[in-house]
Structure formats: C-alpha cells, structure tokens
Amino acid sequence: MNAKIEATPDNIGVAKIKVVGVGGGGSNAVSRMYRDRLPEVEYITVNTDAQALVRSDVPIRLRIGDDTARGLGVGGDPEKGQACAEESRDEVREVLEGADMVFIAAGMGGGTGTGAAPIVAETAREMGALTVGVVTQPFAFEGRRRMKHAEEGVARLKDKVDTLITIPNDRLLIICDEEVTMESGFRMADNILRQGVQSIAELVTVAGEINLDFADIKAVMSNAGPAWMAIGSGSGDNRAIQAAEEAIQSPLLDVSLEGARGVIFNITGGSDLTINEVHQASEVISGVVDPEANIIFGMVTDMKMENEVKLTIIATGFPAEDGSINLADAETVSADSPDLDIPPFLRHHPAARRRMRGATAATAMD
Known part of the structure; x- marks a missing residue:
C-alpha cells in the first residue's frame, strides 16, 4: 500500500487569534499590545470616535455607527454605543472572519466600550470563535453613574462570552506604594488590561518546552463564565x-x-x-x-x-x-x-x- 505524503502548510494547526479593543480604554490597551505584538496575533480597534481611530497605530481600525454617531463618539451613552454596534454588525463580522479565538478588551462604564463590546462578543461567538472578555471596571472617583453603567455592561457581556475576566481599577490603588496621578492611574489600568490579554495569547502562540495548544485553552475557557x-x-x-x-x-x-x-x-x-x-x-x-x-x-x-x-x-x-x-x-x-x-x-x-x-x-x- 502506498501512502501519500504531502507538505503541511505553515499555518495548518495554528489557532488564529484576534484581539479587539472596543471603545477608548480597550483601544488604548490594544495599541499598547500592538507595540509589543505577537506575530501570530491580529490586532483590531473598534470605536465610534473617528479622531481616536486616526491616532491609533493599530493597522485594522473599524469605525462603527456612522449613521448614529457620525464619527463623533457617543457621549458616554451605552445605549447609543450598542446601537452603533448593531448598525455595523456586518462590518464587525467581516473583521472577525476566520478567528478561532477572539479577545474583547474594553473599559466598562463609558459609552462605546460598555454598549458595543457585548455586540462584538456576541458576533464572535456566533461565528464559532472561543470568545474571552477582558474588561476594566471604573475607579470609584469616576462616580456612581459610570459605576452603574459598568455593572450593567458587565452583566450583559458575561452572557455573550465564553470567559470573562474583570479588572476592578480600584484594586490598582491597593498595590500602589505611593500616590499616583490620574493620568498614570489610567495608564496602569490600560497596562493591566494589556497584560491580561497578551499573557493568555502567549500561552498558545509562543513555542515552549512543554506546549499548551489551543485545545488545552479551549478545554478550560469554553463556556467557563467568570x-x-x-x-x-x-x-x-x-x-x-x-x-x-x-x-x-x-x-x-x-x-x-x-x-x-x-x-x-x-x-x-x-x-x-x-x-x-x-x-x-x-x-x-x-x-x-x-x-x-x-x-x-x-x-x-x-x-x-x-x-x-x-x-x-x-x-x-x-x-x-x-x-x-x-x-x-x-x-x-x-x-x-x-x-x-x-x-x-x-x-x-x-x-x-x-x-x-x-x-x-x-x-x-x-
């Protein structure tokens, strides 16, 4: 019996991972990830604010909700952010095409991240991707309204992802040795968001002495909840x-x-x-x-x-x-x-x- 042997393309057996930053906080975190990017990972930013997207160095940038927001953002309104994502669901589906695993990075409490992230996650999961949300929750000083929006956003998102990792920004204050400025506090929050996504992606994409493959990750993270x-x-x-x-x-x-x-x-x-x-x-x-x-x-x-x-x-x-x-x-x-x-x-x-x-x-x- 003659066996047929064929060369295997380099991309066969390699999980396709996409990291999507939604809204201001998520996009900032993904921009930082892109500067230290993993070659096997695709980075995407999604926003309603045209100016914020122009400033991003991430090559794949999707502006959503042009009819609703006209590129001007949503003024901190999660319902408007959700409407923008619904309006652009086909475009979201297009940038997620072919992904085996999708990370959704967002800051909860604002308009676009809170409202649009659940729609992006829902779309990714409908397409068969293992979907992981990594989100920050507001500092207490950002006020009750933003905190309430964050709680509602997390509640919606947790039903749309396989796994949800939440990072309460106030916990950053516990580990700080000194007082930090507001700017550095938000930068720390973005950096922790980056670490959360990048460290998991490394488990699959960086070759190791003892390898974790995509099936290992999926076994632990599929339909896993918090x-x-x-x-x-x-x-x-x-x-x-x-x-x-x-x-x-x-x-x-x-x-x-x-x-x-x-x-x-x-x-x-x-x-x-x-x-x-x-x-x-x-x-x-x-x-x-x-x-x-x-x-x-x-x-x-x-x-x-x-x-x-x-x-x-x-x-x-x-x-x-x-x-x-x-x-x-x-x-x-x-x-x-x-x-x-x-x-x-x-x-x-x-x-x-x-x-x-x-x-x-x-x-x-x-």
Whole structure:
C-alpha cells in the first residue's frame, strides 16, 4: 500500500487569534499590545470616535455607527454605543472572519466600550470563535453613574462570552506604594488590561518546552463564565514558589483562586529552569484550587530571563459570586482609608499588609 505524503502548510494547526479593543480604554490597551505584538496575533480597534481611530497605530481600525454617531463618539451613552454596534454588525463580522479565538478588551462604564463590546462578543461567538472578555471596571472617583453603567455592561457581556475576566481599577490603588496621578492611574489600568490579554495569547502562540495548544485553552475557557487571571514573578533560590505565591495573592482581579475547577498555568524562565521548579509551582497552585481541578501547564524558555521566572495563571470553573467584588461597596471607601476592608485572600500581598499596618497605627494614635 502506498501512502501519500504531502507538505503541511505553515499555518495548518495554528489557532488564529484576534484581539479587539472596543471603545477608548480597550483601544488604548490594544495599541499598547500592538507595540509589543505577537506575530501570530491580529490586532483590531473598534470605536465610534473617528479622531481616536486616526491616532491609533493599530493597522485594522473599524469605525462603527456612522449613521448614529457620525464619527463623533457617543457621549458616554451605552445605549447609543450598542446601537452603533448593531448598525455595523456586518462590518464587525467581516473583521472577525476566520478567528478561532477572539479577545474583547474594553473599559466598562463609558459609552462605546460598555454598549458595543457585548455586540462584538456576541458576533464572535456566533461565528464559532472561543470568545474571552477582558474588561476594566471604573475607579470609584469616576462616580456612581459610570459605576452603574459598568455593572450593567458587565452583566450583559458575561452572557455573550465564553470567559470573562474583570479588572476592578480600584484594586490598582491597593498595590500602589505611593500616590499616583490620574493620568498614570489610567495608564496602569490600560497596562493591566494589556497584560491580561497578551499573557493568555502567549500561552498558545509562543513555542515552549512543554506546549499548551489551543485545545488545552479551549478545554478550560469554553463556556467557563467568570475567570481569574494573574501574573507572578520570582528570582533566586525559591523563585518558582515565589512566582506562584505572588500570582495567587494578586489583588487585581475579580475572584479568588480558591475552589477553581479549571486551571492553566504557564511558567517562563531561562535555560536553568528545571522540571522540579515547575513541580514546586504546581504544588503551590494545587494546594488552593478544588482537589478535582483540571490543571494543565506549559513551560517556555526565554534566554533573557536567567535566574528569574514569570508565571501566568488562568483559573475558571467557579460560580460568579465566589470571591467576587461588589462594585457598589468599592466606591464607598477610598484606597487609603483606614476603614478599607482588605479581603482575606489579599491580606498576604505586601502592599496590602502595608495598608493594614498603616491603618492600625492610625487607629492606635486616635
């Protein structure tokens, strides 16, 4: 029997990933991602504001809702943002064509991101793509109206995506050592949004010693609901344990790791990274998640990272209410208030401990 052997095209077996920034915050984050872009990923910005799109260096830019917004934005009105996306659904479908996985990055609370992101996500999912939302929630100082819009936007979006990662901006204030300007605060929020998307995309697109393929990602993230994602780093003798513990204690995301039933982690280090260190990190992670959790991992060698490691965790498979943050509560207390209640799973974070010590000292002086 003669077997027929054919050359396999380079793009066969490679998942096609598209990252879509919707609205101002999402587009800013995707612009930053594009500057450090992964070659296998396609970056897209979607907005109602023509001037904002002109300023973007992302090559694929889609202006939506010309009849509704006339390129002038939607004035912070999510209903108008939704109408713009509905008006341009065919164009959205066109830029998403062929995607296996779509990330929707957006800042919740404004008009275009809040209103249009669920429509973009719904379209991607209808086309068969694994759809992941990564969104920020407003700082408390942005006001109750914006917070209310954000809550409503998150509620709509969570039903349109396979997995939703939420990043409450107020958590940035917990980990800041010093007061930050408003501009740098928003830049930090955009950067965290970028990290959330880029770290997951790297799991699939960056070749590793122990590879995670698209099927691995899909097994954990398909129809998964709320997700927890964080990045930790470590150096020195116990670097893998340090990186895992730092990731677990991250105060940035919306749910704790405890009870997760699906976990992906990816560890990146130099040529001196050992299998035993991967095992050490896995032991730390498996000690916190559900005993029956599906844990899969990847390992990547980066020659620029001698004597240090970076670890990314994505955890899914828990109800939305588990460990979730109440946005209404977040806006009642400022980050430097002595009344700030640090959730138990954050109390070990160094910046959080400093906050608590400062609050205790202030109380003792009263």
